[in-house]
Amino acid sequence: MASVCFYFQVHQPYRLRHYTIFDSGTDYFDEYKNAQVCRKVAGKCYLPTNRLMLNLIREHEGRFKIAYSVTGVILEQFRAYAPEVLASFQELAQTGCVEFLAETYHHSLSFLFSPQEFAAQIAAHQQVVRELFGQTPRVFRNTELVYNNALAETIERIGGFQAILAEGADHILGWRSPNFVYRPPNTRRLKLLLKNYRLSDDIAFRFSNRGWREWPLRAEKFAQWVNAVNGNGYTVNLFVDYETFGEHQWEDTGIFDFLRHLPTEILRNRDNDFKMPSEVADTYEAVDVVDVPHLVSWADTERDLSAWLGNPMQYNAIHELYGLEDQVKAAGDPKLLACWRRLQTSDHFYYMCTKWFADGDVHKYFNPYDSPYDSYINFMNVLDHLRARCQTAPSSLRPPVLAAASA
Amino acid sequence: MRIRTLMLGWEFPPYISGGLGTACYGLTKAMSHLGMDVTFLLPRMGPLRLSGGSGATLESGLPHLRLRAVPSSLIAYGRFGNARGAHATARAGKAEESLSGPAPYGPNICEEVHRYALRVMKIAETEEFDVIHAHDWMTFPAAIGVAARSGKPLVVQIHSTEFDRSGEQVNQYVYDIERHGMHAAARVITVSNYTRNIVVSRYGVPPEKVEVVYNGIDFSDAAVAPMANGTAKRDKVVLFLGRITMQKGPEYFLYAAKRVLEKIQNVKFVMAGDGDRLYGTIDLAAWLGIGHRVFFTRFLRGADVDRAYEMADLYVMPSVSEPFGIAPLEALKHHVPVLVSKSSGIAETLRNALKVDFWDINEMANKIIAVLRHPPLQESLRANGRAEALRFRWEDSAARVNEVYLKALHVA
Missing domain, CATH: 3.40.50.2000 (Glycogen Phosphorylase B;)
Structure with missing residues (x-):
């Protein structure tokens, strides 16, 4: 039996506007640009791909299933800039063949810096998924698939989850295959679904690469690779950015045709099926414990955190940001808190990455800055202003406990 | 052949x-x-x-x-x-x-x-x-x-x-x-x-x-590490080094300096070089009311150039038009991070540098301040910029x- 388990990441950050040290407005975010990107990607990717998914689900009468992780910040932007996208996701949710996963509402790295913020953002995301899609997520994926043993323990402590998704990196699996279900150490019920990065990246990165031996990739060929898993694995976890369809791989690469034919080709073999992540976790027993003492992610060739925390500017910016947590919360100003949380979105730190020279253009995609230095300067200017706001927030807004302390 | x-x-x-x-x-x-x-x-x-x-x-x-x-x-x-x-x-x-x-x-x-x-x-x-x-x-x-x-x-x-x-x-x-x-x-x-x-x-x-x-750029005579300095230094130093002529944009440097001094006070601006705009530039510094923060060294050579770089926290090349711009590479060779005009050849090829339009004095000041205020930025520009300069x-x-x-x- 080989189950294909699709999960698509749907996310766009709130990009900052150009903000100099001489600026003093609280309008940190570039509404125009964010609306523009949101609508552009909606037109090229979200809307056509959602329509295709819906058709495929109907056509295959419940045998084609997929999962999404849609961040809170993109849901807000859909509501403001492209409500039709939100409606099409809701339509997908009603088919019963689409699962929505939980993550941090702000697509943040809060797990690394603030346990209480991490828990609060998961709760906020679960709530918005419940409200919009009528389901309570039971599977968790952390921002950029950042994962280690401690994350699994934290998620089990938070409760309500039966599985976590992570990168099937070679250095954590060793000789083992990502096509089985695993267990994190020191947990009782959680299961670990690991990304089959070879097959995932064939779609996400190599699909249109004419220099690739397998180009052009057709659904039949891909189905054969999935068939080959039969007998030595349960599941093929294909975790990809949703923008792969129509944005990273443009329509003229044939990516939509590939997707259109894929379910038929996969299901041609009666031993294959599609499963949502929670179904995979329900169906298959964990075969082994995977020990991940160090952090892994799904980024770049290193599969580590170096894309977000790889240079001194990134460390400095993120430490300064989380260093403000107490002050921001003490100020008791909901607008201030919302701004601070939007600044946690991992993309802001990704823009500061200086290792593009090797890893190339993926880092540049949707990147509003000319250089990582510019992005750091801009972020720090905004943070500077935010810090000043904490100090000048009217004391009437502060929670009583602080008022009592100062009295 | x-x-x-x-x-x-x-x-x-x-x-x-x-x-x-x-x-x-x-x-x-x-x-x-x-x-x-x-x-x-x-x-x-x-x-x-x-x-x-x-x-x-x-x-x-x-x-x-x-x-x-x-x-x-x-x-x-x-x-x-x-x-x-x-x-x-x-x-x-x-x-x-x-x-x-x-x-x-x-x-x-x-x-x-x-x-x-x-x-x-x-x-x-x-x-x-x-x-x-x-x-x-x-x-x-x-x-x-x-x-x-x-x-x-x-x-x-x-x-x-x-x-x-x-x-x-x-x-x-x-x-x-x-x-x-x-x-x-x-x-x-x-x-x-x-x-x-x-x-x-x-x-x-x-x-x-x-x-x-x-x-x-010839790195054969470069110092491996920056000279130990600055521990006792009270003021930050921003360096202009080049001919003081229309082409090199000295007045934009001064306008930006004025904006910088509105935000932070402990900065000195050093202008090293001669040229037909020298006296006009000295005049302008006085007119802007920042004469006490701007220092003119005239034309420097040899060890004096090295000393100027050693004092500097940032090198600025605000040129109106610069076909190439070896000077920023010289600065990086001396372990000084650089901010360069986009109207230059070097801006099109050097990635680990800050870049501005020469006329955008607000943005120039914004970036100068950022380098002076945030050591991680200064260090990254210094180390990555120098590594990149080695490839020229x-x-x-x-x-x-x-x-x-x-x-x-x-x-x-």
Whole structure:
């Protein structure tokens, strides 16, 4: 039996506007640009791909299933800039063949810096998924698939989850295959679904690469690779950015045709099926414990955190940001808190990455800055202003406990 | 094949006053290392160090490179280049009739250029060579003459154009010589795509004839680590180092300095260099009320340059138009991070640098402040910028020049 388990990441950050040290407005975010990107990607990717998914689900009468992780910040932007996208996701949710996963509402790295913020953002995301899609997520994926043993323990402590998704990196699996279900150490019920990065990246990165031996990739060929898993694995976890369809791989690469034919080709073999992540976790027993003492992610060739925390500017910016947590919360100003949380979105730190020279253009995609230095300067200017706001927030807004302390 | 080059160049150590001389020297030295045969004709005024006289051979200290002096008062940057230049031009200017139009190079420049051409043509008759390579306009008439007489292909290299030096108020005489040289040449080398665009759009040179060869920088004498400084230093130092002329944008530096001082006080702005805008710039600093924070050192050389870099927390090149910009690479070599004008060749190729439009003084100030306030930014720019600067090797430039020669000779 080989189950294909699709999960698509749907996310766009709130990009900052150009903000100099001489600026003093609280309008940190570039509404125009964010609306523009949101609508552009909606037109090229979200809307056509959602329509295709819906058709495929109907056509295959419940045998084609997929999962999404849609961040809170993109849901807000859909509501403001492209409500039709939100409606099409809701339509997908009603088919019963689409699962929505939980993550941090702000697509943040809060797990690394603030346990209480991490828990609060998961709760906020679960709530918005419940409200919009009528389901309570039971599977968790952390921002950029950042994962280690401690994350699994934290998620089990938070409760309500039966599985976590992570990168099937070679250095954590060793000789083992990502096509089985695993267990994190020191947990009782959680299961670990690991990304089959070879097959995932064939779609996400190599699909249109004419220099690739397998180009052009057709659904039949891909189905054969999935068939080959039969007998030595349960599941093929294909975790990809949703923008792969129509944005990273443009329509003229044939990516939509590939997707259109894929379910038929996969299901041609009666031993294959599609499963949502929670179904995979329900169906298959964990075969082994995977020990991940160090952090892994799904980024770049290193599969580590170096894309977000790889240079001194990134460390400095993120430490300064989380260093403000107490002050921001003490100020008791909901607008201030919302701004601070939007600044946690991992993309802001990704823009500061200086290792593009090797890893190339993926880092540049949707990147509003000319250089990582510019992005750091801009972020720090905004943070500077935010810090000043904490100090000048009217004391009437502060929670009583602080008022009592100062009295 | 080994190509023999007759090069019409500028300064050669120890007679160097600016970037053009540095570039000529760096390039020919690397060509010599690669075994390329170069005869370098050097305009020299006054007594020569070694055996003097017309067409004398000087000691270059490098294999495959012969240096010949041509008596002439031509100097790279006209009378405003520096004190030595002013002296030379003044001497040449004696007993000269007045000349109409702007004449930053001294009143008798036309005549001197042509006198030089005649002398070079005479010397060239005693030389064996395959290619003529001329640097910037003043040598073009000589180079065109030699090319016509010898039938050998001409390669001209553009280190700066009249538009870089004079903005829109170009000297028609200079422009005509530049244009004539570019059109007479088999190949035109520019030091950046920025300059290539000017050469194509302003001089009407067919784009397929124009090749970009970036300059390099010699790291052989660089200090491995920055000099220990600053622990006791109270003030941050922002450095401008270059000729103080319209082209280099000194006034934008000062306007930005004023904005910086509105936000942080413990900053000194050091302006090292001479030029025709020096007094105007000193005046402007006073007018802006920041005279006590701006320091003028005049023209620096040798160890004084090193010392200026050692004090600096940031190097700023606010040029209005900069064909290449070796100075930022020099700063990085001295472990100083850089902020450069987008109107420059270096901005198109150096990634680990801050970049601004020269006129955008708000943004310039914003970035200066960021570097001074955030050590992680300063460190990243310093370390990554320096690592990148190391890749600008003169040997690579020389190899590219050789490719251009082969094309000019129609063997590639």
